[in-house]
Amino acid sequence: MPYTTGMDPERSVPVSLFFTCLADAFSPGVCHAAVEVLERFGATVRVPLSQTCCGQPAFNSGNRKEARAMARKFLGSFPDDGYIVTPSGSCAAMVKHGYPVLFRDEPRTLARAREVGERIHELSQFLVDVLGVTDPGSDFSGRVTYHDSCHLRRGLGVVEAPRKLLRAIPGVEFVEMEESDRCCGFGGVFSVKHPQISCRMTERKVERILATGAGTVTSGDLGCLLSIQGMISRYGYPVKAIHLAEILAGKPKGN
Amino acid sequence: MELDANAFARNSRKALSDKALQEALGRTTGRFMLHRAAAVAAFPGFEEARERASAIKMDVLAHLDAYLGRFVEEAEKRGVVVHVARNAAQAREIAARIARDEGVTLAVKSKSMAAEEISFNEALEGAGVTVVESDLGEFIIQLAGEAPSHIIAPAVHKTREEVSLLFERHLGEPRTDSIPELVGMARRHLRAKFLSAGMGVSGANFLVADTGSLVLVTNEGNGRMGAVLPRVHLAVVGIEKVIPRMADLPTFLRLLPRSASGQAISSYVSIVTGTKRAGDPEGPERMHILLLDCGRSAILEGKYREILKCIRCGACLNACPVYQSVGGHAYGWVYSGPIGAVLTPLLVGLPGAAPLPDASTLCGACAEVCPVKIPLPDFLLELRSDARDQGLKTPGEIAGMKGYAGVMKRAGLLEAIERIAGVLGQFFTKGKAIGGMPYPFSGWTERRDFPVPAAQPFRKQWKIRRGVTR
Amino acid sequence: MNEREALFRRLAAASGGHAAGPGEPLPGGAPAAPAGDSVARFADAFTAAGGVLLRGPVEAALSDLGEMLRAEGVTALFFPEDDAEARETVESLVPFGPFLLTTAAAVREGSAAVTAGFRTAEAGIAETGTIVETSAGGKTLLPGLLADVHVSIVPVSSVVDRMEEALSALAADAPRNISFLTGPSKTADIEQTLTVGAHGPKKAIVLLLA
Numbered sequence: 002m003p004y005t006t007g008m009d010p011e012r013s014v015p016v017s018l019f020f021t022c023l024a025d026a027f028s029p030g031v032c033h034a035a036v037e038v039l040e041r042f043g044a045t046v047r048v049p050l051s052q053t054c055c056g057q058p059a060f061n062s063g064n065r066k067e068a069r070a071m072a073r074k075f076l077g078s079f080p081d082d083g084y085i086v087t088p089s090g091s092c093a094a095m096v097k098h099g100y101p102v103l104f105r106d107e108p109r110t111l112a113r114a115r116e117v118g119e120r121i122h123e124l125s126q127f128l129v130d131v132l133g134v135t136d137p138g139s140d141f142s143g144r145v146t147y148h149d150s151c152h153l154r155r156g157l158g159v160v161e162a163p164r165k166l167l168r169a170i171p172g173v174e175f176v177e178m179e180e181s182d183r184c185c186g187f188g189g190v191f192s193v194k195h196p197q198i199s200c201r202m203t204e205r206k207v208e209r210i211l212a213t214g215a216g217t218v219t220s221g222d223l224g225c226l227l228s229i230q231g232m233i234s235r236y237g238y239p240v241k242a243i244h245l246a247e248i249l250a251g252k253p254k255g256n
Numbered sequence: 257m258e259l260d261a262n263a264f265a266r267n268s269r270k271a272l273s274d275k276a277l278q279e280a281l282g283r284t285t286g287r288f289m290l291h292r293a294a295a296v297a298a299f300p301g302f303e304e305a306r307e308r309a310s311a312i313k314m315d316v317l318a319h320l321d322a323y324l325g326r327f328v329e330e331a332e333k334r335g336v337v338v339h340v341a342r343n344a345a346q347a348r349e350i351a352a353r354i355a356r357d358e359g360v361t362l363a364v365k366s367k368s369m370a371a372e373e374i375s376f377n378e379a380l381e382g383a384g385v386t387v388v389e390s391d392l393g394e395f396i397i398q399l400a401g402e403a404p405s406h407i408i409a410p411a412v413h414k415t416r417e418e419v420s421l422l423f424e425r426h427l428g429e430p431r432t433d434s435i436p437e438l439v440g441m442a443r444r445h446l447r448a449k450f451l452s453a454g455m456g457v458s459g460a461n462f463l464v465a466d467t468g469s470l471v472l473v474t475n476e477g478n479g480r481m482g483a484v485l486p487r488v489h490l491a492v493v494g495i496e497k498v499i500p501r502m503a504d505l506p507t508f509l510r511l512l513p514r515s516a517s518g519q520a521i522s523s524y525v526s527i528v529t530g531t532k533r534a535g536d537p538e539g540p541e542r543m544h545i546l547l548l549d550c551g552r553s554a555i556l557e558g559k560y561r562e563i564l565k566c567i568r569c570g571a572c573l574n575a576c577p578v579y580q581s582v583g584g585h586a587y588g589w590v591y592s593g594p595i596g597a598v599l600t601p602l603l604v605g606l607p608g609a610a611p612l613p614d615a616s617t618l619c620g621a622c623a624e625v626c627p628v629k630i631p632l633p634d635f636l637l638e639l640r641s642d643a644r645d646q647g648l649k650t651p652g653e654i655a656g657m658k659g660y661a662g663v664m665k666r667a668g669l670l671e672a673i674e675r676i677a678g679v680l681g682q683f684f685t686k687g688k689a690i691g692g693m694p695y696p697f698s699g700w701t702e703r704r705d706f707p708v709p710a711a712q713p714f715r716k717q718w719k720i721r722r723g724v725t726r
Numbered sequence: 727m728n729e730r731e732a733l734f735r736r737l738a739a740a741s742g743g744h745a746a747g748p749g750e751p752l753p754g755g756a757p758a759a760p761a762g763d764s765v766a767r768f769a770d771a772f773t774a775a776g777g778v779l780l781r782g783p784v785e786a787a788l789s790d791l792g793e794m795l796r797a798e799g800v801t802a803l804f805f806p807e808d809d810a811e812a813r814e815t816v817e818s819l820v821p822f823g824p825f826l827l828t829t830a831a832a833v834r835e836g837s838a839a840v841t842a843g844f845r846t847a848e849a850g851i852a853e854t855g856t857i858v859e860t861s862a863g864g865k866t867l868l869p870g871l872l873a874d875v876h877v878s879i880v881p882v883s884s885v886v887d888r889m890e891e892a893l894s895a896l897a898a899d900a901p902r903n904i905s906f907l908t909g910p911s912k913t914a915d916i917e918q919t920l921t922v923g924a925h926g927p928k929k930a931i932v933l934l935l936a
Contacts, residue, residue: 027707028707029710029712053667061637064654067658067661151618151619155624183621184621188619191618193699193700195265196699197702198581202577203704230705231705
């Protein structure tokens with residue numbers, strides 16, 4: 002299958018995969034899918050196995066001491082050069098925007114955090130903006146709608162890349178949902194502290210998804226999909242939440 | 257207004273099950289958002305105006321003593337009496353004294369968040385003055401004996417039936433389901449008040465330093481009536497409302513109505529400068545401006561200074577999915593939505609409003625619409641961190657975070673736990689989703705399933721596939 | 727130390743003993759005025775804000791204006807004593823009535839009549855379709871404040887592009903009251919339903935005179 006990329010196929014691009022703790026534990030298929038897509042476009046993928054969690058839940062809940070410990074661990078887990086790619090807008094935004102806050106009083110770690118932040122990319126953004134991919138070469142098929150995760154869209158400013166990739170898949174009929182950029186209600190710790198409000202927001206999101214008639218809803222963040230799929234599964238709605246990486250890879254995986 | 261912010265969780269649950277409120281919220285916030293988006297799209301200079309307004313406000317805050325000093329000087333030159341209150345109690349005392357000294361028995365008030373902050377009406381009523389709210393929404397909720405639920409639309413939670421019932425009971429008007437008729441009833445009733453009141457009370461949208469002017473922006477036209485008709489005009493204003501020059505006003509006027517209601521400009525902008533002059537056929541003989549500190553100078557000093565850029569447009573409320581879900585009363589004080597979640601803890605102290613900074617998913621919709629570019633999500637995060645520093649977090653949360661951080665220190669330990677959870681999870685659920693989790697996660701699964709951990713985490717699968725031995 | 731001194735001391739301390747003085751005014755600020763006739767833009771914006779625009783000369787507009795006022799149930803007209811343009815318009819409108827003449831003072835006393843208040847505006851602002859009326863020179867604001875219908879006489883020569891121009895003409899010695907009036911008085915406080923005539927005029931009419 003001929004793939005379209007702006008990169009020189011002779012030159013390999015070194016990429017470290019930041020697979021995220023959530024996908025590690027709950028959706029290994031997302032991580033495999035990310036590797037598959039990256040390798041498809043000539044990336045040499047390394048998976049640093051000492052990585053754990055970027056510390057976002059601790060940071061977002063105001064527990065900065067713990068967040069700093071995890072952030073330090075994260076910064077030490079990745080090599081000093083090459084791209085870092087992650088199938089999560091939220092985790093990428095944490096490293097890019099959260100770490101400089103955590104280390105604002107530690108100039109040396111701050112410099113390291115900024116440097117790592119420069120190299121970190123969310124998957125779809127990396128494919129489109131860095132590798133110049135125009136056709137992801139996926140055999141996924143069906144009607145698909147896309148939920149903008151807040152941290153991918155407003156945190157990283159990535160709006161078009163996932164849409165471009167989805168539209169380029171021949172078997173995919175891409176449909177926009179209403180309010181695609183409205184928060185799904187997950188919000189990490191928020192969904193535990195305020196589950197009722199969180200559910201109300203997820204409910205509105207699921208209504209918008211169902212209104213499209215799509216069989217698949219996708220997003221660049223597993224957290225959102227956790228909440229969305231959780232409600233879909235509870236009520237047996239005729240739609241499935243699948244991570245963008247898996248759609249790009251082309252074969253939906255169950256785990 | 258009485259502080260009830262610590263009851264956010266209880267109040268928000270109540271709001272979620274209030275059908276009428278839910279309907280009103282859906283209708284209102286959605287419409288505000290659509291109108292705002294259309295107004296912004298129709299005005300290509302919006303981003304530039306935002307940048308400019310933000311820069312002007314930052315300059316003001318860096319030199320608030322100078323700008324406010326200039327304002328006071330210019331206003332006093334034009335016959336205004338300027339008062340300063342350090343806190344709400346002082347402000348109430350001053351307001352009551354003004355009313356007594358001026359011999360006022362009836363005051364007509366237009367909307368003022370600052371006045372709400374100090375429980376202005378109670379203060380004047382304590383001094384024997386009847387205070388009538390003249391903003392239609394505020395008038396309705398005053399009749400109902402409630403608190404406003406939205407900066408711009410205080411009575412969004414009331415239906416026309418409820419309004420008509422109130423007008424029947426309190427004004428002796430016949431029942432009607434016609435909104436124009438209801439508006440007409442309020443107009444007649446309030447017009448009589450405007451013509452007979454001794455004092456008009458207002459807030460101010462802006463104070464102009466170089467002319468000593470006070471700017472009132474309304475659609476109904478009540479603000480300007482209170483500033484023209486009664487013998488005395490009293491404005492209750494936060495010290496941060498000052499802008500440097502009259503020449504800066506257009507920038508803010510281009511942002512405020514578009515952000516608030518999606519209008520290119522509100523129906524009425526009144527720029528009021530001093531008392532009635534020789535030869536003026538109307539205008540107040542006496543004008544008082546009561547400047548409120550009430551926690552603002554302390555905010556100015558610290559890391560939250562930028563929150564004082566706020567021009568009270570309400571756009572962040574309308575954009576906030578949490579506000580859209582629970583409405584304004586859940587926030588338990590004068591300010592609601594994202595601005596309330598930040599400003600309330602800063603004005604009343606975090607212990608009095610500890611749950612508010614948690615009332616957000618950090619989705620960033622508020623910052624996206626803020627006309628003066630306040631980094632609201634950053635401030636929410638900062639306040640959550642302050643809560644930890646001030647000992648306001650539960651021991652359970654801290655212990656949980658410590659345990660979680662401890663696990664994350666070592667990838668090997670994490671993997672071991674993941675594998676145990678995977679085996680147990682798969683065994684107990686047969687690979688299906690989890691339908692009920694124990695406290696504190698029980699709320700999560702009330703109407704949502706939780707996924708089962710994978711039998712093997714990715715890191716283990718990867719090692720096997722790629723033959724990594726370690 | 728009184729409260730005011732204490733406040734300014736706190737503010738000076740809070741801003742950290744700033745080295746530099748207050749900033750200079752930022753350059754620019756007003757958005758570029760779009761091409762085309764500012765009077766036409768004023769008319770469009772005013773209409774978009776819910777106003778009704780009639781073009782002069784006065785004689786040509788009288789019949790339409792009279793009909794509009796009758797439709798609103800107007801029975802009495804008033805104008806500032808010192809506003810010759812408004813007086814002339816009102817006096818030539820009386821035959822299109824039946825309209826009585828009343829005074830601002832009587833309206834302020836709470837007259838029960840449905841009124842139309844006439845006044846010559848100081849300026850029109852094309853950017854927003856705004857009418858500017860001020861208290862400069864002892865002029866009254868009551869026609870635009872108390873009347874059920876406000877008729878604003880706007881000379882085309884007074885129309886400016888943006889708010890900046892309107893304000894710079896006034897700011898040097900700001901009159902006690904500068905009022906920007908844009909369309910009728912509005913409220914959406916009941917069920918978000920836009921309704922006119924909350925406190926101010928239910929109808930805002932501009933008589934645009936060459």
